[in-house]
Amino acid sequence: MSEAAAVATTPPLVAPAQPRPVVLLLRRSWQQARTKVGVTLVLLLVGIAVVGPFFAPHSPSAFVGAPYAHPSSHAWLGTDNLGRDVFSRFLWGGRSVLGLAIAATALGLALGVTIGLFAAYASATADDFLMRAMDVILAFPSLVLALVAVATVGPQLWLLVLVVGITTAPRVSRVTRGSSVEIVERDFVRAAEAIGEPRRKILLGEILPNVASPLLVEASLRLTYSVGLIAALSFLGFGLQPPAADWGLMINENRQGLTVQPWGVVAPVLAIALLTIGTSLIGDGVARASSGIERGSDEE
């Protein structure tokens, strides 16, 4: 997914002596077995979330039998606490988790990259101020900050995206700032300044492409974390509200019937588990490839 996006935004090269660093990184990452496993897992789960609803045998809100009925030919994974089809709700329930997590990660990346680039390029005072502000956000466990916001505003989906995005931003901004600080001092940035390029253009055109590799590693880490956080919030009852079909909510709703009919809990738990394992395997593959490139070696 991220691979396709990165390739699509690569401008045509006139005479490529060496492929662009990001392309090289993605190619090296793909050579690792764990990246392939990760991509497979993520594609599988994304596939279920995106096209699953079209294959759902029942409506996710229809009552198809007695509560906590065992799996049968009618309801493949049995029924849930209210007698709805677990399999259909499972197929419907991935969209919200994935959609919210991706939105929150995208927001966190946008905020973090903006703050990090600005801090690296700003005066020492502004740099200090921004990084101290990031430290304050990092002084909370992310879930606690999210819960404080939910306590005040109530369980709103935009709030979840906003607050998970905000807790994602500091780590992204640290990575961005850390890898851009040395690039700011390089000759090509000085040259761009000398010919009077506007600051925005220097940041986005000269500096950002050079920090893309560490950002890619950070992005997959943050996505893993956002999926966990969003799913945890809906599991606690502060995400989508009933009667929505959502993996986190499903786990909470069917917990009481675990001894009678485990599938209402097991299916969404496994889905979230495999999704987070997948994104983190991808992240680890990219990280290994990236440290390999830095060392200048061809081995894994």
Next chain:
Amino acid sequence: MRFLWHGITGFVIRRLLLGLLTLLLVSIVVFAATQTLPGDPARAILGRSATPDSLRALRAQLNLNHSAIVQYGDWLKGLLTGNLGTSLAARQPVSAVIGKRVENSAFLMFLAAIVSIPLAIVIGAVTARRRDSKFDHGMSVGLLGLAALPEFVVAILLVVLLGTTVFQVFPAVSLIPPQDYPWQHMNELVLPVLTLVIAVTPYISRIMRASMVEVLESDYVEMARLKGMSERKVLWRHSVPNGIAPTIQVIALNLAYLAGGIVVVEFVFGYPGIGAAFVDAVANRDIPVVQALAILIAAVYVLLNVAADVVTILVSPRLRTSLK
């Protein structure tokens, strides 16, 4: 007084002050987030059907009739003097609502720490010793997978595996009678502690492994081997103590992480600690309890972070001398 700003003492003092400053900022964030957001918190808490009288009473109780700065000042004064306000749901002082729960949570964190730290050190040492073996690769992928799992997923999987569906070895809920202490019910604590151990062990053992790989390649380890010392003694007597130093910071950071991790874990197992209380308070919009617990958890988090920095300086000779 000037000497205080130099050397290790100076570093510790500066780091502590910075921690206090962070806590002050944290208190402003918590206060701003819970009490000064647009809209009327009293109405948000009581709902649309609230009578004007009850709204007025709640506003007075939440101190909403003063300016935000006065409200914050009063609240901070209360925090520092131990007066945490009155719980809206329990109609009791917040300190009475959370008092015993703080002990329970501390005990849970303590158990998780004394199990996970030695376990992670052993895993790190053994995987470093057998670097690039099948065992090492297997552990690396396995720990990576475990580290990726959100705590509530680990908790539920453990309940399914050991509490209800596959085996029924341990209780799936940690119901501890209010008059009892948690250590009187160790069996009920197995699954919550195991969840927390799984949450933090992978990170610590990864860092321990990296640190041990370096130690095992050092000259003094080579020397010990050349002297004919047994491999076991080289590893556990001479290498592990040196490998632990760089790991201490990560250990402290992971203990800090436990302070947040208990929220979900206590909720899953119904353990009577501050995490479960926090979730309840959020669901009931019991703002005074939310504020107190958010500050408490953040304070533990900040203090452990400070401790991590201080201990790291104290145990690494190179950093220590650079401060002089």
